[in-house]
Amino acid sequence: QVQLVESGGGLVQAGGSLRLSCAASGTIVSIQTMGWYRQAPGKQRELVASISSGGSTNYADSVKDRFTISRDNAKNTVYLQMSSLKPEDTAVYYCNANLYRSYADLFRQIWYDAWGQGTQVTVSS
Numbered sequence: 001q002v003q004l005v006e007s008g009g010g011l012v013q014a015g016g017s018l019r020l021s022c023a024a025s026g027t028i029v030s031i032q033t034m035g036w037y038r039q040a041p042g043k044q045r046e047l048v049a050s051i052s053s054g055g056s057t058n059y060a061d062s063v064k065d066r067f068t069i070s071r072d073n074a075k076n077t078v079y080l081q082m083s084s085l086k087p088e089d090t091a092v093y094y095c096n097a098n099l100y101r102s103y104a105d106l107f108r109q110i111w112y113d114a115w116g117q118g119t120q121v122t123v124s125s
Contacts (some may be wrong), residue, residue, distance in 0.1 A: 002026040002114045004095045009119030016123070017083045022095030022116055024076040029106050031099040034071055034078040038091035038121075045094065049080060063089075085123045092118040 008020040024031060035050030049069035050058045057069055068081040078095060095116035100106040 004116035006116040006119040011122045020080040029100045035096045037094045040091040087125045
């Protein structure tokens, strides 16, 4: 069993900041890419930011220069520091991890796609 538990969401005024955290636990041998997605009402889920096991990052154009993704490999945790928040950032934010649950899976390169339960971020104008 693998669990991703998010925390840090909430209500903030436009221009404010929030920091999301996501901790992975359970049967995990190795975590590859970790990322944050979001889904606003009536819209498709979209990638916000991702970070590889080596620290390479990728951001959606809409959040570049405002959001920063980071991870602590020792704690199997990924963070999303969000600054200069806008009302259009309002969404449910989901943590995602591509990971190997066994050495057999690692050898065969069969990774598991894990998701958190989501945390609400609301930005008021």
